[in-house]
Amino acid sequence: xxxxxxPPVRTLMGPGPSDVNPRxxxxxxxxxIGHLDPAFVSLMDEIKQLLQYAFKTKNRxxxxxxxxxxxxxxxxxxxxLEPGDKAIVCQNGVFGGRMKENVERCxxxxxxxxxxWGSAVDPQKVEDALKANPSVKLLAFVHAETSTGALSDAKRxxxxxHQYGALSLVDSVTGLGGVALDVDGWGIDAIYSGTxxxxxxxxxxxxxxxxxxxxxxxKQRKHKVQSWFLDMALVMAYWEGDxxxxxxxxxxxxxxxxxxxALVILAEEGLEQSWARxxxxxxxxxxxVTAMGLNFVVKQEQRLPQLNSITVPEGVKEAEVRARxxxxxxxxxGAGLGAxxxxxxxxxxxxxxxxxxxxxxxxxxxxxxxxxxxxxxxSGKAVSAAMAVYKQ
Amino acid sequence: xxxxxxPPVRTLMGPGPSDVNPRxxxxxxxxxIGHLDPAFVSLMDEIKQLLQYAFKTKNRxxxxxxxxxxxxxxxxxxxxLEPGDKAIVCQNGVFGGRMKENVERCxxxxxxxxxxWGSAVDPQKVEDALKANPSVKLLAFVHAETSTGALSDAKRxxxxxHQYGALSLVDSVTGLGGVALDVDGWGIDAIYSGTxxxxxxxxxxxxxxxxxxxxxxxKQRKHKVQSWFLDMALVMAYWEGDxxxxxxxxxxxxxxxxxxxALVILAEEGLEQSWARxxxxxxxxxxxVTAMGLNFVVKQEQRLPQLNSITVPEGVKEAEVRARxxxxxxxxxGAGLGAxxxxxxxxxxxxxxxxxxxxxxxxxxxxxxxxxxxxxxxSGKAVSAAMAVYKQ
Numbered sequence: 001x002x003x004x005x006x007p008p009v010r011t012l013m014g015p016g017p018s019d020v021n022p023r024x025x026x027x028x029x030x031x032x033i034g035h036l037d038p039a040f041v042s043l044m045d046e047i048k049q050l051l052q053y054a055f056k057t058k059n060r061x062x063x064x065x066x067x068x069x070x071x072x073x074x075x076x077x078x079x080x081l082e083p084g085d086k087a088i089v090c091q092n093g094v095f096g097g098r099m100k101e102n103v104e105r106c107x108x109x110x111x112x113x114x115x116x117w118g119s120a121v122d123p124q125k126v127e128d129a130l131k132a133n134p135s136v137k138l139l140a141f142v143h144a145e146t147s148t149g150a151l152s153d154a155k156r157x158x159x160x161x162h163q164y165g166a167l168s169l170v171d172s173v174t175g176l177g178g179v180a181l182d183v184d185g186w187g188i189d190a191i192y193s194g195t196x197x198x199x200x201x202x203x204x205x206x207x208x209x210x211x212x213x214x215x216x217x218x219k220q221r222k223h224k225v226q227s228w229f230l231d232m233a234l235v236m237a238y239w240e241g242d243x244x245x246x247x248x249x250x251x252x253x254x255x256x257x258x259x260x261x262a263l264v265i266l267a268e269e270g271l272e273q274s275w276a277r278x279x280x281x282x283x284x285x286x287x288x289v290t291a292m293g294l295n296f297v298v299k300q301e302q303r304l305p306q307l308n309s310i311t312v313p314e315g316v317k318e319a320e321v322r323a324r325x326x327x328x329x330x331x332x333x334g335a336g337l338g339a340x341x342x343x344x345x346x347x348x349x350x351x352x353x354x355x356x357x358x359x360x361x362x363x364x365x366x367x368x369x370x371x372x373x374x375x376x377x378x379s380g381k382a383v384s385a386a387m388a389v390y391k392q
Numbered sequence: 393x394x395x396x397x398x399p400p401v402r403t404l405m406g407p408g409p410s411d412v413n414p415r416x417x418x419x420x421x422x423x424x425i426g427h428l429d430p431a432f433v434s435l436m437d438e439i440k441q442l443l444q445y446a447f448k449t450k451n452r453x454x455x456x457x458x459x460x461x462x463x464x465x466x467x468x469x470x471x472x473l474e475p476g477d478k479a480i481v482c483q484n485g486v487f488g489g490r491m492k493e494n495v496e497r498c499x500x501x502x503x504x505x506x507x508x509w510g511s512a513v514d515p516q517k518v519e520d521a522l523k524a525n526p527s528v529k530l531l532a533f534v535h536a537e538t539s540t541g542a543l544s545d546a547k548r549x550x551x552x553x554h555q556y557g558a559l560s561l562v563d564s565v566t567g568l569g570g571v572a573l574d575v576d577g578w579g580i581d582a583i584y585s586g587t588x589x590x591x592x593x594x595x596x597x598x599x600x601x602x603x604x605x606x607x608x609x610x611k612q613r614k615h616k617v618q619s620w621f622l623d624m625a626l627v628m629a630y631w632e633g634d635x636x637x638x639x640x641x642x643x644x645x646x647x648x649x650x651x652x653x654a655l656v657i658l659a660e661e662g663l664e665q666s667w668a669r670x671x672x673x674x675x676x677x678x679x680x681v682t683a684m685g686l687n688f689v690v691k692q693e694q695r696l697p698q699l700n701s702i703t704v705p706e707g708v709k710e711a712e713v714r715a716r717x718x719x720x721x722x723x724x725x726g727a728g729l730g731a732x733x734x735x736x737x738x739x740x741x742x743x744x745x746x747x748x749x750x751x752x753x754x755x756x757x758x759x760x761x762x763x764x765x766x767x768x769x770x771s772g773k774a775v776s777a778a779m780a781v782y783k784q
Contacts, residue, residue, distance in 0.1 A: 020424045029421025032412045067459035070641035071621045204644030229463045249462035252596030332426045
């Protein structure tokens with residue numbers, strides 16, 4: 001009746017998942033062992049250390065939540081907020097809106113700071129909001145907005161939060177591994193990420209890290225965390241027990257194998273080298289996009305190298321272009337989300353996908369399809385423009 | 393600094409994860425595709441149909457939650473309960489206690505029905521509680537108690553719930569695929585399970601199913617579900633959209649490959665045949681355990697074939713036995729949990745682990761180690777007693 005599934009081989013240049021190194025999928029296919037096996041406990045310790053490396057932090061409470069990035073977001077909010085609390089939430093894309101949902105579902109109030117989709121969060125507006133709301137518990141913002149490709153100044157925003165006595169809570173789902181991030185250096189209090197972006201691991205886990213101030217807030221809670229599954233006090237008894245771990249939930253063993261391997265690969269390359277590689281291939285992609293006459297949504301100095309939102313040219317059916325890329329080139333790029341749905345494409349250069357092969361394939365394919373559709377672009381220029389960057 | 397991880401090859405006879413068929417781990421190691429890829433959307437449809445088969449249900453709202461069983465539990469409670477609601481929770485092991493935590497964290501009240509650890513839930517006590525609490529919204533109980541190995545009568549308990557106007561919410565994390573379960577035939581309103589038990593898939597996903605009455609309750613909610621990640625109204629827009637799925641969270645793509653393959657294997661064997669296989673190997677294991685002179689915690693007619701709690705003989709250091717099984721035989725069995733910690737071993741015969749090879753390995757190893765430790769057992773009888781069952 002039902003047959004085994006054999007996925008097509010795609011090139012993944014959407015907003016995640018990104019291409020996965022075969023070492024990582026091979027690791028995921030290794031034999032399952034018990035989640036309390038001493039060998040697995042050692043693996044967990046190494047994952048913690050490797051995540052501390054990737055986040056640039058010494059925070060003890062640095063672990064992968066056993067569920068995708070959305071659960072990591074919920075984990076940070078639900079552990080830090082209690083009913084009646086106030087939080088300032090910056091919105092400059094889809095994920096600020098999701099943060100608001102999270103704040104409200106914790107019984108807290110979200111004070112919104114709005115910026116245009118495609119712009120960075122404006123520190124001045126944030127400071128005004130902090131000044132106007134002295135009793136605010138935390139400031140939440142998206143470091144790397146996956147829906148637009150805008151990079152916000154997490155260091156400056158965290159400084160502002162601290163200046164006004166608030167914690168900083170940072171979404172770096174798309175940032176981690178792909179762009180400068182220094183949790184301890186910048187003093188970030190709580191942060192969450194995902195595995196399927198610049199770590200180039202299949203989706204399913206959400207690295208989080210809580211600093212000392214955040215841990216103190218968790219310890220002083222008056223109400224139990226509303227989620228049993230995400231209650232860090234319980235999760236930590238499993239991740240931090242001395243020798244004998246307390247069973248909380250059954251960890252996704254094979255997914256942890258994959259994350260470990262992806263982090264080993266990151267450490268082999270070097271974190272700063274990974275950031276530089278993302279920036280390098282972005283320059284080549286941007287040269288090609290610009291040569292075609294297409295425009296970026298985000299201005300250059302606020303642009304994430306790993307997530308490139310490109311405006312769909314006048315008269316072009318954007319979904320048809322993506323469908324053809326997938327069908328003819330086995331190439332996935334992303335659609336616009338929310339306010340940008342139908343208006344942009346999102347081209348990801350995350351992790352393994354940040355490569356010369358991918359950049360050239362994508363530019364060549366876009367050029368060919370748009371030319372074929374009679375779109376108003378400068379045909380036949382994109383690949384050479386990117387190659388000019390690679391040849392420098 | 394850090395090296396690739398190569399797990400030891402274990403035989404998994406604890407309370408889960410169970411042994412995984414190499415077809416499943418191979419499936420998990422296939423190339424990642426996008427979570428909105430048409431090929432992935434087809435896979436999701438097949439997973440739904442295969443889960444409907446495994447649960448014996450036509451419920452449309454039958455999907456795997458993108459996180460382990462504990463999140464599946466939380467998903468059912470958090471969608472069905474609102475602040476001020478009352479729920480009857482049956483406790484006859486660890487997981488009834490966890491249900492109570494879930495009820496209370498939803499702002500609802502848990503009315504507890506207690507039974508001894510190792511006994512089935514007593515329908516008479518449940519009926520008394522339902523009678524005494526006419527405004528109760530749901531009855532929650534564990535079909536297959538992983539902490540003790542007791543099987544409760546889910547059909548009878550569901551009938552009682554309905555007789556008194558309550559929904560039934562069933563934990564069958566360890567039941568699904570290993571013992572008779574008929575969601576539609578028994579009228580179960582909401583149920584959750586796990587992948588790492590009798591489905592023999594690595595941990596990380598939690599199949600859930602909601603019937604019509606439960607869906608109606610969700611649709612009539614006055615408060616938003618407190619968990620954004622687990623809000624079924626949002627999750628379903630992703631799982632049930634017509635053609636174009638609404639992005640909710642990024643599904644754990646490779647874990648879904650594994651679950652699909654595990655369900656295909658189940659369908660190939662046949663659901664009832666899988667139940668019968670679990671019962672068959674249980675009889676052989678029980679013959680060996682009894683021949684050794686060891687005792688089961690649960691009486692025969694309430695015993696789960698797939699989870700065998702055995703009382704640790706007087707004077708035997710139980711952790712030392714498990715450590716030797718792991719070190720000398722690469723064999724994992726489970727420790728006692730909660731009230732049974734230190735007092736029992738839990739031997740799992742789940743999914744792929746329900747095999748003659750595993751039964752004989754486990755009995756031979758236990759016999760050898762206990763004999764070597766001078767434990768008060770009948771040495772040298774266990775393997776032949778099990779073989780006598782296999783030769784019948």
